[in-house]
Amino acid sequence: MDKMTPIGLLLAAIAVVGGSVLKGSGVMALLSGAAFVIVLVGTVAAICIHTPPATLKHAMKIFKWIFRPPAQEAEALINELVEWSNLARKQGLLALEPAVEEQSDPFIKKGLQLLVDGSEPDVLRSTLEVEIDAREHGDNAGAKVFEGMGIYAPTLGIIGAVLGLMAVMQNLADPSKLGKGIAAAFVATIYGIGAANLFFLPVAAKLKAVIADQTRTREMFVEGLVGIARGDNPRNIEARLRGFLH
Template structure:
């Protein structure tokens, strides 16, 4: 569980709401149903137009990674690969078959199965690298959905502000409504810029970091499994894999 992200979100809320109170506007000044509709529904509409359904669904699935990233312990994986290397060196590749059944990571399980089935090192590497590229592409495309939201939201905020000012201009004959009307118009700008810079853009960056860590872990797995397939010395495999952790 990532404890920093919830703290960051709490501080973001405190910054906006606390700032509004300290400036004398009050927390209630930040509430506007019309601004919410224009900014968030408008931005979501734009995302729906340019994002394939499968990518949009995947984006919803990986959002939890900003709070609880998938386990990516390089040290644990390296230790496991070295253990498998020693076992294969002493008893042969078929001795790794029980590990296939107990492996929880689907990618590593697939690599182990290819190894046990006697795949050549080049075939093993090329097969797994194709899967790495495909998974990284899909995950990155999903992360870019939040990046796109961070781009659309400020623009929608400006649109909301302009629409609010248009409503104000229609009430120029009544000065008592001008102050409140102008304040409400700029709430949309706050929604757009605040949501983009305090959540969506940071979330996209966090997701890309998690994806990079997952890719690196899979590259370690590939290098280790190929080394086992080639019959490399376990110590040499470990030394090579340690290079990924620097």
């Protein structure tokens, strides 16, 4: 559980609501059904046009990573790779076959199977790097969905403000409605800028950081397998892999 995400969301809510109260506007000034429809529904509409269905579905799937990122047990993986290296040097690559069935991660299982099958180091690296690149590209495309929403939301907020001011202009004959109408018009701007900078863009940034960590761990794993395939000394493999932890 990433505790910083709920803390950040709570602080974001406090910043907006508390700021409104301290400025004398009150909480109720932030509530506007029209602004909600224009900004949030409009943003979702824009991103649906912008994004292919498969990418949008993947973005919703990886959204949970901002709260529970995939476990990255790099230290444990290094220990396993060193253990496999020692075993391979003593008994040969076929001795690693039982370890293949024990793996729950499809990527690790595939890489280990390629190693057991006797793939050349260059073939092993190139095969797994293709999958790493494909996964990273797909995951980053999902993260960019939220980045796109962060770009569209402020513009929709401006549209909402303009529509609100148009409504105010229609009531110029009644000065008592002008102040309240102008204030309501700018709520859409708050929704747009607030949603972009306090939610959508931070979500995209956190997802990209999680994806980068996953990619680095997979690259470390590939480097370890290549070292085993070349018959490198287990101590040298361990020293090289620990460089990925910094």
